Each structure stands twice: as C-alpha cells, then as structure tokens.
Amino acid sequence: MTLKEKIKICVSGAAEVSPCCPKIKELAKEIGQEVAKQNCILLTGATTGVPYCAAQGCKEIKNSISIGFSPASSKREHEKVYRLPTDQFDLIVYTGFDYVGRNLILTKAADGVIIACGRTGTLNEFTIAFENHMPIGILEETGGIADFIKEILKRGYRPKKKIVYDKNPKELVRKLLNLIKKEKQKNG
Numbered sequence: 001m002t003l004k005e006k007i008k009i010c011v012s013g014a015a016e017v018s019p020c021c022p023k024i025k026e027l028a029k030e031i032g033q034e035v036a037k038q039n040c041i042l043l044t045g046a047t048t049g050v051p052y053c054a055a056q057g058c059k060e061i062k063n064s065i066s067i068g069f070s071p072a073s074s075k076r077e078h079e080k081v082y083r084l085p086t087d088q089f090d091l092i093v094y095t096g097f098d099y100v101g102r103n104l105i106l107t108k109a110a111d112g113v114i115i116a117c118g119r120t121g122t123l124n125e126f127t128i129a130f131e132n133h134m135p136i137g138i139l140e141e142t143g144g145i146a147d148f149i150k151e152i153l154k155r156g157y158r159p160k161k162k163i164v165y166d167k168n169p170k171e172l173v174r175k176l177l178n179l180i181k182k183e184k185q186k187n188g
Contacts (some may be wrong), residue, residue: 002067006065007036007111007180008043008109009040009043009111010110011028011042011051011113012044012051012118013054013146014117014119014122014143014144015049015050015051016049017049017117019143020117020143021141024117028049028054029056031057031116031173032058032148033058034061035054035064035079036060036064038173038174040177043067044067044068044107045069045099046069046070046085047085052085052088054116055088066090067091069093069095069106070084070092071097072096099124100124103121107125107187110129112129112177112179113129113134114172115136115145116146116175117145118144118145118175119145122126135176136164137163141145149163157168
C-alpha cells in the first residue's frame, strides 16, 4: 500500500482531560496504537490531552505515521504562543487559522473521525465531520462531549447512518475502518 492509499483517521478529544473518564489517557493511547497497527495514518490537532496521547500510542508502533494540524502559523508560534507539543508528530501542518480554521482543515483531511471525551472544540470537529457525511466513531463512556453525542443527534432529526459506537478502542477502530472502506467502495 502506498502512502497515498493509506486511510487517514483523525482522533479528536479534549486537550484538557479533566472532564474525561479516569482512564482517558490509556484509552487514547490505545486508539493511536490501533490506528497504526491497522496501517492507517493518524491525524490530530497537534495539541495536548487526548490527541497527544493518541499520537504517543501511534508512535509506539513501528513504521507509524502521525500528522498534527496546528492552529499556529509557524513552529515558533505553535510552541511559544499556543504552548503545544511537537515531539509525537512526523509532520506538523501549521495552518495559521487558529482553532476553528485548524479544526476544519484537520477534519476535512481525514477519511474518518474518532471522538473520545472532548469539549467544545471536539464538538466543532464532530459537527464538521457530521455535516460532511464522514464516517465517525464515538468512544463511549469517556466523558465530555462524547457521552452526549447520542442525545444531541436525537434532537438533530437527521439520519445517523455513518456513526459507530464502542467502549473498546480496538473494536471502535475496526468498526470505523469497515465504515470507511464501505464509503470508499461506494464512492469509487
């Protein structure tokens, strides 16, 4: 499989993990590991918390690829102004579009999105993926916004066919990959 053919999975979640379940860091690492084991490329918002832990897990797997999308316009701004890490990424795309613009570019660059815990920024990435009819995986019982997605969708009155749920990171990645592959076959 060439680099261009690899599936890209965005992991979105809380940069500040206080609203999350106690095991969120381990769960996020497990997601990152599983994305890498499935020979996919991990995309994150190049930030702390859940995305950072997913990137750590990804980089524990040989030949993995972790790409971060920064809200900053340069490495210096990324580190000094936003105070974000650089050490778990093979490549950082410095978008220069602050968080909202970064979220749009990050999400649109992915083939599918995983939501684990999360706050308002995660909800923003979820709605971008949802409105663009992208495959989405929700890691259940992780706290934060992830635990409210079903209720939000009940009130949204729209079909929810491209969303999978699981409490197990490995199973969630498997389910999401199946959904992504079906979408790719359908769309050519």
